[in-house]
Amino acid sequence: MRALAVAVIGVVLIVTGCSRQQVAPGPEPVAETTRYVCGDQQFLVTTEGDRITIEGAGEPVVLQAEPAASGARYRSADEPAWMFWSRGDRAIIEQAGRRLPECRVVEDLPSSLRASGNEPFWNLTLDGGELVFRILGEEETYRSGDVERDGERVRAAGTQGSVDARFERRVCEDNMTGMPHPYRVSVNFRGQEYLGCGGDPRSLLQGQWRVTAVDASAVPDDISADIRFDDGDRVSGRAACNSFRGSFELTGETLRFGPLATTMMACEPEVMRLESRLMNVLETVHRFAIGEDGELLLHGADGLTVEAVR
Helix, strand or coil: CHHHHHHHHHHHHHHHHHHCCCCCCCCCCCCEEEEEEECCEEEEEEEECCEEEEECCCCCEEEEEECCCCCEEEECCCCCCEEEEEECCEEEEEECCEECCCEEECCCCCCEEEEEECCCCEEEEEECCEEEEEECCEEEEECHHHEEEECCEEEEEECCEEEEEEEEEEEEECCCCCCEEEEEEEEEECCEEEEEEECCCHHHHCEEEEEEEECCEECCCCCCEEEEEECCCEEEEEECCEEEEEEEEECCCCEEECCCEECCCCCCHHHHHHHHHHHHHHHHCCEEEECCCCCEEEECHHHCEEEEEC
16 A cells, blocks of 8 residues: 555656646747838838738838738738738738839849840949949949949949949840840939840749640640750750750840750650650740740740740
8 A cells, every 4th residue: 555655656746747847939930031122112021920020111010910812911900000912022012001012022133244225225234343334335334332232223423423223123125136134124324214134034044944835735734844944054854755955055136955865765646746846846946035924935936936834
């Protein structure tokens, strides 16, 4: 009986000891700050757990998450009411019932960047801290101490006048060559505005694309075809049945593929017919475009096209 009592006391002590153990707190939410531009206004939006803080219009405003059919939506509890709804790199902000122009994420520009425009011909080169602007045979160079970077905006002041360049991350087609570029650019030089495109077109191609249509005929769901653009101007992919790889060349006006080597497997007739059509178009591609929904359009001879999505 005494042994039983001791055992019971031991169990009680063990249970009591366990009940007093403290559970280690989970990790604190990581705060992430993103800059948005909405028309002429800029905001800093900091996300932390189920709430965000918006800065840029007076006192910071805290918004709590609420259910949304898509994206992430937040609303403030205090008046004037704020609403923030983000989807991808775009967002909607409402302030006291007034909707601001569509907002987009602002990213820092690459260290080196080129932009140009037509009628009149001009070009801008940004290389590290130096900026060079050329127009109608005239050239102005601004050294690093005179150049100020701010997100997608670059300003420079010198003895021969100032330059203010704004880059918008949105596909821009050169109005003479049709070549797509990743930035729309506006430059104010000595009070005169010039419009054009900027950035390396390769950045629009890089990565994996899933082929969805060949010459306006949809690729069946049970057939897989893709194409991938890599550094070093290399291209590879799957042409429905066989794999292929090779190179591509991008000039100021054209996109062309070099000889494409393929494996030699045999598949069902339907798959082989699709592969043949796809490879025939790729061999004659001479330019590319980015559609309104971000799809890749490869244009070949006789109006033939290949359409692909990320």
